[in-house]
Each structure stands twice: as C-alpha cells, then as structure tokens.
Amino acid sequence: MPSAEFRHRLFDAGFRAIVASGADRWLKRVAQGHGLILTFHHVDPAPAGAYAPNGLLSITPDFLDAVLGTLVSRGFDVIGLDSVAERLVRPAGDRPFVVLTFDDGYRDNARYAVPLLRRHRVPWTLFVTSDFAEGRGRLWWIELERAIGRLDRVRVPADEAPALDLPAATAEEKMVAFAALYRRLRAGSEERLLATIAVLCDEAGIGVGRMAEELCLSWEELRGLASDPLLTIGAHTITHPMLAKHGEARVRREIGEGRARIEREIGRPVRHLSYPVGDPTSAGMREFAIARETGFDTAVTTRPGHLFPGHADHLHALPRVSVNGLHQSRAALSALLSGVPFLAWNRGRRLSVE
Template sequence: MLASLMQDWSQSALAVTDWKKNVIAAGFGLFRATRLHRIAGDLLRGRGVILTFHRVRPAPSDPFQPNALLEITPDFFDAVLTRLRETGLAIVSLDEALSRLVTGEGGPFAVLTFDDGYRDLIEHVLPALERHEAPATFYLAPGLADRTARLWWVELEEAIRRLDVVELNVGGVEIGLLATDVAEKAEAFERLRLLLREAGEERLLGAVAALAAEAGVDGRALVEASCLDWDDVRELAAHDLVTIGAHSLTHPRLSALPVEVARAEIAGSRARLEHELGLPCRHFAYPYGDVAAAGPREFTLAAEAGFASAVTTRPGMIFPDHARHLRALPRLSANGLWQDLAFLDVLLSGAPFFLWNGGRRVNVG
C-alpha cells in the first residue's frame, strides 16, 4: 500500500514538474512575442542582479543529460558576459555590489556566482572572466575538495545511465522503474530525484549509494574527476578576479537538519576555508537554496556565523530593500535548458520575477 502511495506521489510530482516547465516555456514565449518585458523599463530591474551558475563546459554528446539544467556551454557563458554589459549592467564583485546596495551609490550591477566548485572553473570559466575582466564569486563546499562529500545527483545520473532497470529501497519501500532508453532513464531520474528529495538527507545518500554500488559507480571518483582539489582552490583564491565563498561543509539540505548540525555545516565551512586559504570568507550560498531548503532559521544561522551576505536560489532581482536582508539575497539562475540570449533578456528585465513573487520585490519569508 505504501509503495503504491509513493509511486502515485512521484507520478503526481513529476506531472507538476512537467507542468512548471510548460508554464515557463509559455511565459517566455509570451514575453518574446509581446515584448511586455521591455515596457517596464528599469522599474522592475531594481539595483541589479546576482546570477547563479554551476558547470560551464562543452555540451556532452550523450543524449541522457538529466542534470543539463546545471550547465551551460563556454560559448553561451561568453555571450552572457557580453550581453550583461550591453544592457548597461556593470559586472562587479560581490563586495562592490553590497556596497552599492547599502549606500545607494553606483549604477546597476550584475554579480557572477558559481556553486559547488567544479573543475570547469579553471578550464573554462576563469579564461572567460579574464577576457571580459569580470570578477566572480565561487561558493565551495570543503567536503568536495576533501573528497568526503558527494555529488549524489551525478551518482544517480551515472547509475541510471548504466542500468536498464532501476530498483531502489527508500525507507523500506521498494521502487522499481524501467530505464531501457533515454526517455525511460530521464523519467526514472526525475521520479527518483523528487522522491529522494522528500526522504531526508540520510535516506537520500544511502539509497543513491546502494544504487551506485549496484551499477558499479564510484562516487568518490566522480568527485575527483569533477571537482577542484585544495591546490586548485588556492590557485583560484589568489586570482584578483576571484572571491571564494562558502557553500556548507558537505552540501546538505540545511532546513532538514537539526539546528546544531545546520549551524556546524554553515559555520564550519567558513572556518575550514579560512584555515585552508588564509583569507577571510565573507559570503555564503545555501545548498539548493530554494524555499524548501533555506528559510528564516538558516538566514539567522548565516548571520550568527559572521557572513556579510548569503544567497539563495529564490528567483528575483536585487532591490534597495534587500539591504535589510543581506543573508537572504535572491539570484537569477543561468539554466542550461534555456541557453538563448532572448530568454536572458526577459529574465534581466525583472518582469518574470515580479509575477512569480506576486508583485513583491523582497521575498524572505
């Protein structure tokens, strides 16, 4: 009975996800067709924008790419940097953006931020930043540099890529899904991602580890191949264009943790980075960062840990009132499913977020 209920829930959640994607696509189409986003002018753009990136690398040839939303190509990244300045946004460091926000001085700005700490930062991102003389903030989880934390979403992708049938035990409930072709693999990944997201950190990691072991996937090797090590981090930290921020110790969903564990993840990541790099670590990014992952409790913990700012993934532009909520800043995600400058123009207008947030400029509840 419980297995049936969980299957029904995952099907419903998948339908909601598909519905959201269709709504987003329809919304982009409407703005592009009507150019309504241009009518608002600067009214909805606010003081600026903080952009979120993860991976920047050439598009893989394998058609099964369930984490494609987390990566863009180097060519598109280069085009984004050019377009930002064409729209009148100065690409500034996070510290400069906070100064402009608090003092009200300076023109509109864009801040570039990268989460997790992939090797792409050295291979593809840093050369582009140097060409454009554009500063950026890299939010790193020390556990990934240590090879003790896991990229569970990549483990899940690799396991499903290798399996034709996905069988998984989640909290004592057996789940079975076919994965014989790209479509079935994509559906299996999304169903499991949604289901495991609700299962809690321990069950999520345990279930993915079991599936990875069955498929012969080495989670540590994936992190080794994908993420910066400490020598890489030190190299980046010494660069004039780079600011290193913290992203928790092990990249958990902080809201699901007991308060003392969440506090240790947040404060511990700052202490570890400062110890390894010999530099102050002033900025934090909440893992996952959406409403379900980070809320007022986490905002308070980030302030208690001494961070000057902390960013979410709640969508929105930066407005003057955000000066009173520096540990709950919104970001605009560079989604790999929408690598089109016309879509970027719509997002930079601020119009979609005005609608998304129900007319509120600040969403910190």
C-alpha cells in the same frame, strides 16, 4: 504533475513571449531591481546527450561569453559580492548591477569559465564545498544520474513511501525514472536520500563518494586561483547538505567549519555564504540567522528574483537568478535580466525572506 520537459517548454514559450511582446523593455522599470545575482554551476562545451537530467546545471563557454557581452551592452555594472550592500542603499543612478556566482567548485569553471571572465575583466565569486575540495563528499545528484544511466530498471523498496519499480532501458525512460526518484528523495530525509542512492550506485558498479575528486577543484588548484584579484571565494558548507533538514548543531558546524577550512587552505578571509540547494525547503529563517550570527557579510539562496532596496535589511537571504543550461537563448537571458518572469513567479512580492 507536469513533466520536467513540459515545464521547460512552458518556460521557453514564456521567455519568447516576454521578448516578442516587448515586455522585457516596457515592464522593466517595474520588474527590474537595483541589481541581480546570477547563479552558474558547470561550464562545459560538451553537448548534452538525450539522457542528461542535470543538464540544467551546465552551460557552454560560448553562452557564458554571450552572457558577459550582453551584460556590458545593456549597461549593467558587474560587481563583486563585497559591493552589494552599498549598491542596494546607494544606487549608481539608473545603472543596474549584476553579480556572477558559481556554486560547488567544479574544475570545468577553471578550464572554461576563468579565461572568459579574465578576458572580460569582471569580478566573480566561487562558492566552495570543503569536502569536495578534499576529494570526498557526495555529489548525490551526479551519482543518481550516473547510476540510472547504467541500470535497465530502477527498483527502490517501500519505506516511507511505496516501492518503486521503473523501466530505465532508454534515454526517455531514464529521464522519467530520474525525475520520479529525485522528487521522491527530495521530499524525505537526507539520510534516506543518500542511502538510497548509495544502493543504486552499488547495483550500477559506481563508487560512492568518488565524484568530487573527479569533478571538483582541489585545494592546490583553488590556491592557484585565489591569487586572482577578480575572484572572491565563498563558503558552501562542509558536505553540501540541505541545511533545513538537520538540527541546529549540524547547521552551525556546516556553516562555521566549512568557512574555517577554506580560510586555512587559501589564507584569505571568507565573507560570503551560499546555502546548498538554497530553496525554501533547504534554507530558511533559522539558517539566515545562523549565517548572520556566524559573521558572514552576505548569504545567497536559490530563491528566484532581483535585488531591491529592502534586501539591504536581509543580506543573509539574498535571491539569485539561475542561468539554466536548458534555456541557453538570448530570449531567456533578456527576460531574466528584465525581471519580468519574477513578477508572476513571486506573485508581485519583491522580498522572499521567511
């Protein structure tokens, strides 16, 4: 399997080739949908170090500013999620639209993204995980990063898979160890994933379940933001599970109660849902149906792609385009906004709703 570094170099080369060849312009009419939904996570000016396996989840404020400026200069209408259904069936001429979404509810969004969003006067959506807002819950991907950051070796005993014993003394070794363990844990049950990371955190002297209080917005902070008319607060479940790995009763509770908690705390209706992780192994047709039955107006995945008229019939399986912190370049942004990379990624299919 190619390394993560190799894949990202390949993506970079692809983005540059699309722009250098002009394909982002001459293929745009075929590839670009009526609009797209952009996904962000962290916004932080701190430069990534040599060991930063979650670096793809963080962009700088300067790059966010460049994204917002580019959207305006290229004729995109920046709209809220409430307007997506209507724009899919009633396009505004040749003007594409874009929706800005931020997942998980990180405190750095308020510190670094909000001033830019307000200066550009654009609507945006913040998807909140209710346990994170209460200062608990497992941001396990960050726990895993920090545990490996402190360990010189990563040892995992055999269970459903062979034992793992990997060096982790250097930044390069830590990156390799993180990637190997991440792939292994994502392939298994979520219970096994959380238990394994808890053991590694204990070995590294890191408190499990403490990252949310450090990194995520509290209910008090969220109530302060909620008065902003440009902001829509959406639901991101109670505990951020990979829903497809759990039984139906758990899924219904995560989706329904996660929304109810947010509504109680901020005093506003919550109409939009983001599936945690959001790929096909984490959210599928069962989850789409439950989101619809629970009464959400829309629900978003992380399946990559633009929005086309056919998505009007699948408002609970909407694709998004991730603004990746490892590709903070104008070439990457131009390629993604054109839709051209998704012609190959989705093998020509415009809808991925199963």
